[in-house]
Amino acid sequence: MELTSIIMPCHNNLAYTSLAVESLFRHTKLPFELILVDEASTDGSKGYFDELRRSKTNVKVVTKGQEGFTSAVNRGLEIARGDLLCVVNNDLAFTPNWLDQLVLCLKTAGEKLHIREVGLVGPASNYVGGFQAVNNMRYTLSEVDSVAEKFHELNEGNWHYTHFLSGFCLLFTRKVFEEVGFLDERFNPGGFDDNDYCLRAFRKGFALIIAGDTFIHHFGSKTLDLPPFKHMKRGMANQEKFIRKWLDDKSQKVFAMYRIKNVERWIGQSLAKTSEFADGIVILDDGSKDGTPEIVKQFPKVVDYKYHNRSLQEARDRQELLEMTKSYNPDWIVAIDGDEVWEDKVNRDYIQRLARPFDPEINAYVVRYFTFWDDIKHYRADGIFGSMSNIRMFRNLPNQFMHSDHPQGFHVNSVPRFPWGCRAVTSIRVKHYGYVNEEDRLRKFLFYTKFDTDKRRTDIGNEDYHHLVSQTVRRRKWKEDCSL
Template identity: 35%
Template sequence: MTPVYSVIVVTWNNLQYTARCVDALLRTLPSDAEVIFVDNGSEDGTPAYLTDVARRLGDAAKTVFLDENLGLAGGANRGLEVATGEYLVLLDNDVVVTPRWLEGLRECMEEAPRAVPGARRVGLVGPVTNSARGPQKVQNPPPFQPEALNELAAEHREAFRRRWAPSFALSTFCLMMRREVYAEIGGLDERFFPVGHEGADLALRAQERGFECMIASDVYVHHEGSATLSKAFPGAQGGLGGAELFFEKWRARRAGKTRLVAAYRVRDAEATLRESLDATARFADAIVVLDDGSTDGTGAIARSHPAVARYERTELPPGVDDRRDRDRALQLAAELSPDWILAVDADEVFEMDRARAERLMQLADPHIKALGFHWYTFWEPTRTYFRADGALGAMSGYRMYRNEPGLRVARGEGGLPGGGIPEMPDGCGRFTDVRVRRLGYDTEASRQARLALHARPDRYAPPRAGAPPELADLASNTVTLRRYAPASGVSLCIIARNEAERLERFLAFLEPFVDEICIVDNGSDDATVEIARRFTDRVRVHRTDRLDLAEVRNVGLGMATRPWILSLDPDEELAHWDLPRVVRLMDDLDVHAYSFEIANHQKDGPPVMTIAVRLFRNDARIRYGRAVHETVQPSLDRHPELVVRAAGVEIQHYGFLKDDGVMEEKLSRYLEANQRMREEDPADPMPWYNEGLHLLNDGRDDEAIAFLERAMVLGQHFLSPRSSLAQIYQHRALALWQSMVAELPPGHPVRPTAEESAAALGRITPARMLVGQARRRRLQGPSHGE
């Protein structure tokens, strides 16, 4: 009998994990399954153990013993070659499966297309777990208790029953693949040896053929997490290694000329359609138009426009079906075999040229399949002012997507406005900074016409359900208008030195959002410059005789050509959902710079918060100062006419998570440069403050206090020294109260006060930030001489 399931377990040493995995697997294995053990040359008794298990299973088991370690992909592929089941399952040997896990994955694979809006035929399915990178990880899972795992999985299955979601990628720790998918795209790519990005690569290839990748959130398994990998290949970064190879493969795979088709769905739009078509023709290869029964000159404009490749007219029945009509327009576009499709309304003007469109279609990150834009609704006929309040003042959304088989618009039945493009998995969308001018609201008559449309009793089903938020804005008598900036765009300016490990991912994330990338390398001896040049031709190597980061940063500012500059480092991140907010910050013509909250993540304790200006106009008056701990603040102080406001956006900084030795070397270089700055300009409070922090980190509190007090005297409005001093004295006060609690006997009249004071201070006193040598000393404990 041909098995329904083939479960492939790849092993390399770590017998204790393999035995645990196999025990759970055999307890949950249905009778219509086979198990294939592939060993990558283990030397710890694993082959003998697997041979014994296979003997006991008889025909339900196969073994493949390799003479050398071929990595995850090589081992999995040898197993796939001998598998005969309809559902092929890859299972890491550090996974503990739970009852009905196979049935749960299969149920998702077969039922999700009918249960999940817009889902295509499912080709790959993965469960959720305690340890994984990306959307398959359960937040805050309980500690692993073998005896309680099955009960936890059962509770999880009940709580998340049939909660299935498309995913941009899946991990291979536990992955079910339909045999049809394997027949079409093959197995894992072995170039990513020993492990890293095989699952992401497999998912991308499946999606290209029209298969959905789905997470079965109601199937929970335990995953130890890189138990074998971390021992065999310590440099594999827990499966994140090989990013360079991954990006390189997909960059080459999608190289060459790309084709963009714009899809319009229009009705009675003669007032704005020609201007919109002219703008779209500047960057699109072709345009298709679906006319929903126009009664004015819309059809004639569309048919006569040279960029319109197809025009189709439809006479609507009573009511409006937004989903059906948008989907038809997109199918017209898909018939022209484009790489990307853009959904456009007749009153929209996308501020994009062909060069920008080409860059957006050739992004480094192959997971990006939907691109977001930002709408500006003009409110008066001269189109000088746009609506800046309410839903109309914050409209951002996805309109451009990679064309793949089987995609369809899934929302908008009964006239409910949909998103304009097919459903896309979380994680595959990115915002650009491209503005879209919205022309159809610039007169009172046009706004009243739209209100009348929304008021029709057949507009929504049921009536009034799901009316768009802009409806309230249209009816409002109170509006806020803002002058439209004639020029827009942002340059990403960064400096780098030996950042090859993180630069590719950093640039791939921000590449869609920024108009240009300017990188100044300060003397890297790794692949930093090579990686940088994959993303931009604005790369300059600028070595300095002595450490002077302000000089290096200012070189980068001089390379920028866009109106705004975003200054970030490769060890920093902006949240994707904050990018529309950043775009709106650049709308204010009266502001020159924005300060951001920086969350400095620590190896021990919560992040330490600081503030720094990171978004500012490309203005010669704004330049960096100070050799280290460089900032544009001195130039802003010299020009009080420049307006600075808080961005209300947080930047995550992970630089302090680097190896303690690396941090110690960096701090030593910074201290030397900082002392030089203090000697050259003793009236500048910043070097005094920074050296005080260095002394504080080194445990030399008394010396730190003297430097911080000096900084406070020199900078009367400089708040950071006061905060640091307050924390020093706060820690000292806490230690004194705690010592009193330890010394005072029960019943002593002062003890309640001491306990209350210690508890109150303990709640509000932040942990000491220790990095480099100071952190290593604390972890090692006192030496014999202390």
């Protein structure tokens, strides 16, 4: 059975440490070793640790100077033997089956959420930032065990893909540690070391999951509130270090990828615009019978053009297109369809600014697209057409893939999945010309009505496809310059 190494840095606060250790032994059933890293405690913690080491065969104690939480974690990682590694604060109250539940999430969330290589998981808590926070929970410390059990019962399997996990309780695999390495000690004594580690893991292609069915009580900031660390402002003082570390001024390699078929009317205009900002363009043609292939050949930025004539399977085709584009090792990828044109303001400088975000946790950009109706001067503004947006530009990272659970592979997103926290919404508008002609709308309506055997509102936006042939629509005039 796998061993979990639990690393707990400690500086004074013996009352909190002893409560954490006692609840840990009471509620941890899986095999584990506890590595206590004593950072020059002066409150009797040393005697408590010595007694633990004598009475427990699975306790190790490391004594070090007062360098900070980040260094303490690294000293623990150096001697950890576990297949799984868990970094915890010393001001926690562990709850029944906490580790069993986190390990289950680590092992099975990938299959359930259709995500590759889950590498890190963390629980929910009363005192934590971001999406792990459970607000307005009222209980006494004597009630925390029963509260956590009820919380699990109500939320079992409630797991969420995320870009960040707080370091108060962070479980990760040995593989993550081998590939990502130690915590960055520039963040001593603490703060943004967890942001940095999660970002490094995310950039390596490891998925992070919130185990939203596991609750652990956190007293919160008990070490950083001590006099030696008051200047750290509970870790926020390290924010500038984090931003500066990840700032990247060099030019980014940006590729565009297209999946097209019979778009001779629009593809020239689309490729002309995209050529202004992309370093290369990759195209998968699903069997065009019109003049599309000849038009594509006129654009030097098209570095890869593949033509096939096989049965429609959007999920298969978009995955193939993604792999084709990734083979050129771009830093960022922009997904565009052959009947789409990005608005005039978007040029190379604009895209390069997006590709070098000030916030290093941004990995994807959302754009709005406007579907033109009956002519190229008016777009449809009612219903789902009035609020269409999606990710279209994203950072090229390992383990990305296209997913569809639709039986015919319809309604595949144009890009891989990204968690909410690492997306940014832009003001970019994309002009979508695929529904300008009534005959094209009717053709698509008849096709999807006949062949889509699993019509879902979440995919279509309605119960069926009648919005494609509606005769009662609201249109608005397009303005190329819509700045305030």
